[in-house]
Amino acid sequence: MPALPSFVPYLIHTLFPPWVRRPTEIGAEIMMTAGGAFIVYWLLKNKKLQWLWNEWLTTVDHKKIGIMYLVAAIIMLGRGGLDALMLRTNLAMPTLHFINASEYNEVFTTHGTIMVFFMAMPLIFALFNVVVPLQIGSRDVAFPRLNAISFWLFAFAAALFNLSFVVGGSPNAGWTAYPPLTELAFNHTVGENYYFVSLLMTGIGTTITGINFLVTILRMRAPGMTFMKMPLFTWATLNTSVLILFAFPPLTIALLESLLDRVAGTTFFGLAHGGMPMMYVNLFWLFGHPEVYILVLPAFGVFSEVVATFSRKKLFGYPSMVLSMTAIMVLAYGTWVHHFFTMGAGPAVNVFFGLSTMLIAIPTGVKVFNWILTMWGGRLQFTTPMLYFLAMIPTFVIGGATGVMLGAVPADYQFHNSYFLVAHFHEVLIGGTVFGLLAGVYYWWPKMFGYKLNDHQGKWAFWLFAGGFWPTFIPQYWLGLEGMTRRMYTYPFGMGWHTLNVISTIGGFIMGAGFLVLVSNVLRSRLHREVDATGDPWDGRTLEWSIPSPAPEYNFAVIPTVDERDWWWEEKQRRQSGEKPAGPKPEDIRPIAIPKNTPVPILLGAAFFLGAFGLVFTWWPVALTGLAGVFGVLIYSWFQYDHYRILSAGEIRETEELLGRLGA
Amino acid sequence: MSSQALHGGHKTPPQELPPEFQDQEESIKITGFWMFIVTDVLIFASLFATYAVFVNRIASGPTPAQVFQLNTALIETLILLTSSFTIGIAIWAMRQNRQRMVTWWMVLTVLLGMAFVSIELTEFAGDVAAGWGWHTSAFLSAFFLLVAAHGTHVTMGIIWAVALLFQLRKRGLTTVTRRKLYTFSLYWHFLDIMWVFIFTVVYLGGRLI
Numbered sequence: 001m002p003a004l005p006s007f008v009p010y011l012i013h014t015l016f017p018p019w020v021r022r023p024t025e026i027g028a029e030i031m032m033t034a035g036g037a038f039i040v041y042w043l044l045k046n047k048k049l050q051w052l053w054n055e056w057l058t059t060v061d062h063k064k065i066g067i068m069y070l071v072a073a074i075i076m077l078g079r080g081g082l083d084a085l086m087l088r089t090n091l092a093m094p095t096l097h098f099i100n101a102s103e104y105n106e107v108f109t110t111h112g113t114i115m116v117f118f119m120a121m122p123l124i125f126a127l128f129n130v131v132v133p134l135q136i137g138s139r140d141v142a143f144p145r146l147n148a149i150s151f152w153l154f155a156f157a158a159a160l161f162n163l164s165f166v167v168g169g170s171p172n173a174g175w176t177a178y179p180p181l182t183e184l185a186f187n188h189t190v191g192e193n194y195y196f197v198s199l200l201m202t203g204i205g206t207t208i209t210g211i212n213f214l215v216t217i218l219r220m221r222a223p224g225m226t227f228m229k230m231p232l233f234t235w236a237t238l239n240t241s242v243l244i245l246f247a248f249p250p251l252t253i254a255l256l257e258s259l260l261d262r263v264a265g266t267t268f269f270g271l272a273h274g275g276m277p278m279m280y281v282n283l284f285w286l287f288g289h290p291e292v293y294i295l296v297l298p299a300f301g302v303f304s305e306v307v308a309t310f311s312r313k314k315l316f317g318y319p320s321m322v323l324s325m326t327a328i329m330v331l332a333y334g335t336w337v338h339h340f341f342t343m344g345a346g347p348a349v350n351v352f353f354g355l356s357t358m359l360i361a362i363p364t365g366v367k368v369f370n371w372i373l374t375m376w377g378g379r380l381q382f383t384t385p386m387l388y389f390l391a392m393i394p395t396f397v398i399g400g401a402t403g404v405m406l407g408a409v410p411a412d413y414q415f416h417n418s419y420f421l422v423a424h425f426h427e428v429l430i431g432g433t434v435f436g437l438l439a440g441v442y443y444w445w446p447k448m449f450g451y452k453l454n455d456h457q458g459k460w461a462f463w464l465f466a467g468g469f470w471p472t473f474i475p476q477y478w479l480g481l482e483g484m485t486r487r488m489y490t491y492p493f494g495m496g497w498h499t500l501n502v503i504s505t506i507g508g509f510i511m512g513a514g515f516l517v518l519v520s521n522v523l524r525s526r527l528h529r530e531v532d533a534t535g536d537p538w539d540g541r542t543l544e545w546s547i548p549s550p551a552p553e554y555n556f557a558v559i560p561t562v563d564e565r566d567w568w569w570e571e572k573q574r575r576q577s578g579e580k581p582a583g584p585k586p587e588d589i590r591p592i593a594i595p596k597n598t599p600v601p602i603l604l605g606a607a608f609f610l611g612a613f614g615l616v617f618t619w620w621p622v623a624l625t626g627l628a629g630v631f632g633v634l635i636y637s638w639f640q641y642d643h644y645r646i647l648s649a650g651e652i653r654e655t656e657e658l659l660g661r662l663g664a
Numbered sequence: 665m666s667s668q669a670l671h672g673g674h675k676t677p678p679q680e681l682p683p684e685f686q687d688q689e690e691s692i693k694i695t696g697f698w699m700f701i702v703t704d705v706l707i708f709a710s711l712f713a714t715y716a717v718f719v720n721r722i723a724s725g726p727t728p729a730q731v732f733q734l735n736t737a738l739i740e741t742l743i744l745l746t747s748s749f750t751i752g753i754a755i756w757a758m759r760q761n762r763q764r765m766v767t768w769w770m771v772l773t774v775l776l777g778m779a780f781v782s783i784e785l786t787e788f789a790g791d792v793a794a795g796w797g798w799h800t801s802a803f804l805s806a807f808f809l810l811v812a813a814h815g816t817h818v819t820m821g822i823i824w825a826v827a828l829l830f831q832l833r834k835r836g837l838t839t840v841t842r843r844k845l846y847t848f849s850l851y852w853h854f855l856d857i858m859w860v861f862i863f864t865v866v867y868l869g870g871r872l873i
Binding site: 142143207210211212214215218219220245246248249250252253254256257260264265266267268272273274275276279283286631635638639641 | 713725802840
């Protein structure tokens with residue numbers, strides 16, 4: 001037998017070290033390969049590759065990019081949820097060691113990282129993309145191609161992060177990746193490289209998205225839509241974009257410095273040569289605390305739309321809603337030290353940050369009261385999105401109240417890093433963010449696809465998901481108070497934690513069942529869809545409901561002039577009374593420039609992926625090839641000038657005619 | 665025209681604005697570029713924060729006063745300040761529609777940028793030859809990352825400017841190339857201001873410690 005070239009054993013050892021040759025990893029590898037092969041086979045068999053490339057992979061249409069974000073986010077919710085169930089199984093059977101200590105470290109790290117960066121963020125961007133341009137009466141976002149670049153950076157970063165499970169090993173230092181545990185001296189596998197590199201990649205994409213939506217909202221609103229006439233979800237997007245703009249740069253630097261420590265020999269956060277781990281912790285939470293509000297403000301926006309629509313009333317206290325949201329945005333920057341009171345910054349510093357933390361409860365309380373008062377005297381419709389809203393009120397209030405408890409400095413020395421904290425942030429992140437985003441997905445689904453998700457199945461998914469939520473997380477408060485700390489993979493039976501852990505695990509599996517029903521709800525609603533010809537199935541109030549579903553590629557045949565806060569609601573009354581024509585007049589329709597598809601974003605993402613992969617394994621030639629690819633694509637795109645194709649007025653008239661939209 | 669079609673009946677900027685702002689779409693791109701500069705300012709702010717925290721953590725390495733040569737830094741400062749002036753002239757010429765003048769002042773800006781980068785690289789090479797790499801101490805890690813981040817920005821700017829010169833030769837002063845020149849000048853001025861901070865905080869501050 002001829003000898004293998006020497007690089008083959010090296011590659012096998014590097015890419016598939018012993019810790020990724022465990023049955024779980026090999027099983028995942030087989031499933032991923034088989035799944036990928038099946039998708040390619042299906043595409044080839046149905047001659048769909050060309051379609052995929054033209055319609056999706058090269059698109060710059062904000063509506064399609066939104067749908068791609070949505071699909072990716074739901075897949076990631078599945079993966080992150082599976083991680084969670086593995087953790088919960090281990091804790092329900094603490095002596096069986098269903099997964100061992102080092103696997104447990106990897107799984108809680110990937111669970112947290114995926115849920116925050118690769119599930120919640122893309123789900124938020126899905127809603128931004130689908131809703132905001134339609135809600136402000138615009139034809140697209142300000143920078144359509146940058147929008148696609150953001151998406152592909154996220155998608156390739158998510159792929160890279162998930163690859164770590166089967167190639168090279170997963171990160172294992174928690175989603176916060178505190179040094180010195182992440183330093184090369186203490187953590188010599190490539191797992192943490194995956195964490196830093198893929199988060200840097202998706203961070204660039206997120207920053208671009210923040211810029212994009214900020215400029216879109218500042219510069220591209222329909223005539224007459226002043227700031228105080230903007231729908232609340234648009235306000236939430238505006239505030240979130242500002243938060244992104246200010247929060248992601250410190251994260252970028254924290255990640256970059258950690259990565260350089262690992263791959264280039266700098267000494268920022270190590271213990272030798274004058275390094276200081278707490279600098280990382282400060283930079284990380286300078287990002288991390290605003291990030292909490294990046295995650296929750298969009299959900300607040302969704303709830304404000306949902307509660308007004310399904311109470312059939314205008315939102316109570318619009319100006320105070322705007323003011324409180326902006327106050328939260330500003331205060332979010334002043335609270336980051338509350339994540340590490342135990343650092344020992346001294347009483348004065350800790351008290352300042354404790355007070356600023358408690359202060360945030362005030363504007364949040366204003367919002368909760370406004371929502372409740374919006375329902376007061378309204379004609380309520382208990383649709384699935386409305387149920388998620390109603391479920392959010394108690395969970396978010398309890399989660400917020402325990403947040404205030406955590407903000408009390410002396411008490412925090414007890415709560416710190418216990419299950420009390422775990423229960424708190426899951427309660428606000430699931431009870432606030434995930435409930436809100438799911439409500440948004442159900443609410444805007446007809447706008448994306450032209451049919452509603454089945455309400456009956458949606459309610460089943462809701463009751464399982466929200467019903468499983470309470471037994472999962474409420475016991476964890478007690479576990480925390482009884483001294484159970486986070487991130488432990490087992491515990492002795494004598495601690496008295498077993499019963500509560502079993503309840504929590506059962507709740508977790510009920511939530512998992514809820515997720516499965518949600519997926520089946522999506523698939524079955526697609527199979528048995530009832531097309532909605534009105535474009536306004538909920539009898540909505542804002543601009544996006546005034547156009548057909550799914551929206552034509554140019555969105556608005558004629559951009560409306562907005563004169564009211566709930567413009568579409570008022571416009572419907574005027575149209576019924578015959579004061580206004582039922583649609584745009586044919587003679588008002590002008591030619592529209594549509595941004596052309598381009599391969600630049602996906603190629604840029606692929607080049608980044610190659611470079612990032614090389615960086616993970618410190619294979620510098622591969623990394624530099626990726627970098628050269630990035631520059632190549634950028635320079636190519638600099639010399640592209642012709643970005644638009646013109647849709648003639650005749651074509652638009654035809655489309656509108658077909659949709660039955662033309663006014664007399 | 666195309667931007668009118670894209671953005672429908674949105675308000676058009678008044679005609680007395682400089683030409684690069686008159687087209688709705690290009691004007692939106694300038695707003696976007698300002699937002700990018702906001703994020704980049706914060707990138708540098710984080711780097712400055714790192715530097716300020718680490719400046720005294722020299723381990724067994726050299727002190728700031730040993731590392732910094734004020735003369736070189738002063739020359740670098742003068743070169744970069746001059747290049748900020750030359751790009752300013754280029755933008756003035758652009759508004760006068762004098763394309764040849766724009767080209768030559770841009771070329772001069774690029775040459776000054778190149779001179780700046782090569783002096784910086786020589787300085788770095790000297791430090792490394794003296795055994796003061798960024799693995800030596802947290803202070804040197806922070807110093808090299810901050811100054812090299814600025815140097816990388818300048819290098820990117822040079823590549824951008826050269827690509828712009830080719831576009832200018834091919835297309836002349838159009839709505840789009842005007843906007844591109846203008847955003848480039850914003851970027852260049854921003855780098856200049858960042859250097860002023862680096863010179864003050866790092867090089868002059870290093871003398872005081």
